């Protein structure tokens with residue numbers, strides 16, 4: 001009989017695992033039209049936290065996803081509303097009525113929904129790009145912060161810092177648990193973020209290349225084939241976003257390179273392009289959001305395989321860094337000091 005090797009997973013306890021009641025400090029970031037019931041439940045079932053994204057869905061459309069996730073997992077999962085789009089108050093009431101206890105808010109002011117979320121006894125998390133906005137969200141009572149650095153897929157802050165300076169800067173300036181997002185696609189990135197001061201990580205792009213993701217084949221193909229420089233920020237002066245190169249992104253980049261008026265870009269972006277990519281795989285018109293980590297993603301795994309791999313890489317990365325420390329052994333100068341002290 002052949003023996004199947006199952007890698008043993010490490011156990012974790014961080015402010016994020018305690019806050020959400022999860023096993024691993026790994027959050028699947030909300031992705032408009034892509035983080036639907038199957039993916040979210042698969043992540044929560046593996047011991048992370050899945051997050052459903054409402055984006056501009058109608059309340060009825062979004063309720064289908066909440067009900068689906070509830071059917072597929074009895075573990076905690078969260079919902080996300082960008083506070084500049086759609087019917088977020090109605091989305092919130094619907095989610096609360098289904099017993100959702102963790103709400104991620106992005107864009108817009110945390111003032112708007114935080115009081116209602118707290119009154120309902122749920123946790124609220126706000127997604128921000130920098131320390132200033134993190135501190136403002138905390139002032140309004142949020143329980144945790146997601147810090148999205150400039151490497152992230154989707155909408156980004158054009159003057160945002162890269163994770164290596166952003167994470168320690170924010171970690172030192174706030175008291176609530178910190179989740180780092182942007183450019184993390186493996187256990188090495190996860191370990192780096194945790195070393196820099198994060199209590200957990202959020203990934204979007206990596207989860208697009210999973211079997212449970214509903215990203216169409218063309219989306220996964222673009223992602224797997226992406227190399228260095230293939231995930232630019234476009235629409236820099238209107239609504240800066242990071243996405244895989246596609247005919248539409250090239251068109252906007254060409255307008256920007258020619259210094260065309262921002263109105264020309266404004267008339268092109270939006271128009272349901274994220275949905276066209278996510279649901280239809282429309283290469284010509286769609287926007288295929290992804291982060292810079294796309295260049296490191298080379299396979300489509302199941303969520304379970306991804307968790308096994310991430311956790312093994314995390315252990316390897318922390319072991320590797322620790323391995324550079326010289327073993328404590330007496331040096332020549334220690335020996336001289338000992339002699340100078342009379343051999344004691």
Ligand SMILES: Cc1cc2nc3c(=O)[nH]c(=O)nc-3n(C[C@H](O)[C@H](O)[C@H](O)COP(=O)(O)O)c2cc1C
Nearest residue numbers: 029030031032106152153154182183204205289291
């Ligand atoms: C396809 C896609 C769609 C996204 N949609 C949303 C969204 O609806 N709401 C939100 O708060 N963040 C959204 N994000 C950001 C993710 O939640 C996450 O923070 C980000 O992907 C992290 O960076 P990474 O892609 O480098 O892992 C999206 C990201 C991607 C790649």
